[in-house]
Amino acid sequence: MQKPEQQDQSREFNAHRIVIRVLLVLMAVEWILLLLDQRWLSLFLVTFIIGTVFSPILFRSRMQVEIPAEFHLTAVIFIFASFYLGEVQDFYQRLWWWDIALHTTAGLLMGILGFLLVYILNESKRVELNMNPGFIAFFAFTFALAIGSVWEIFEFGMDQFFGMNMQKPMLGDPSGLTDTMWDIIVNALGAFVISFSGFIYLKRKESFFVKKWIRSFIEKNPGMFKS
Template sequence: MPSKSMPRRLTLVLQFLLFVGLAGAIWEQQWLNAVITTGIIIITLFPILLAKKFNVHVPSVFQLMAIGFIFASIFLGEVHGYYTKFWWWDIALHTTSGFLLGITGFLLVYLMNENDSIHMHMQPGFVAFFAFMFALGMGALWEIFEFSMDQIFGTNMQKPMFSDDSGLTDTMYDLIVDAIGALIISVLGYGYLKKAEAKSFLERWIWAFIVRNPRFFNKNKKSKPESNLPD
């Protein structure tokens, strides 16, 4: 269906733009940008390689989100200087990372909760709390990485939002927007587990992962039709 193929098409477009950027960097003999762009291309292949390695079907919308984030943060942000061109770029990306990490944390603990071979059952509140803390913890580790790179190698990864801001201020802004993104996902995840009436994009994404990876979950669990699930 056209709607289901759209994430795949967008993923291919982003990867094509990366190859164009690589060709342009080589043509202009910008060797550092060429090396960085090559690394980005390799990173964008990780979701596909990991899925094949561990025999896990990763819905194309997940792959698009991961590749889109890498494209925006490294290729546009670092290589093309969007962090300095647009003051809000860093905030938008950290909010997005809160969403992505929140979804990842939620799926990890949800998988354990529903797996027949793991004899444990966690309450919806704890699953949502774990997703929130997972995202916030990963965000904190990233801030430590940025600080370490700046201190050891003299880079400028802790880019202040405004000229009079310090690295500490930038770190706090980043963690706050990380927390906001993670909180939104945790609330949506909690509503999904409590069978709230309101439906959300998160529920469709969760079921897309469950339906396409049934071996990880309770085989007696009632499934939903695939017609409205993202590919």
């Protein structure tokens, strides 16, 4: 009989497998339709989503790193919501709050990724580092801000060179500056929530949901970490 923890892992694995398969079928059909319609930019975005679905294979074969199911599923769902629903299906125009919600979520996710990266480096036996909780939290926050800034540059470039409308100019501000600033602000808020939560966890060992993600990554890649 399986232990409760094993049962949870089994349910997570099954949910991950079902969602990924459904998304792959949907993206494959969409890819063919976009190719027939010659919508090249949307085709590129859908191709990128499909590549993200298969990314664990690349990490496993090239870097000998196992990506936990919850990491992969979170990344795929976010990219699907951002690129497919947002850009291909035009949710950014249909729902005024879609852009704000995704940028806030991006801040949370990039904060988590930054926290995980520096925490893993701190615990890895391949790298001799010993960083305090304050620095780990600060790195997570600045990492999320940096990624958010790179994304805004990407949006600006796509608008300038391909005539897209990724910056979403607002009424009274056709330049898109207001949209860009709000994107950066909500991204920073999301990053701060995760960074501060991680700092409290490291200082006081209080509950922090990312702890489960860290433990999952360590369990799948034990050779990377100190005993």
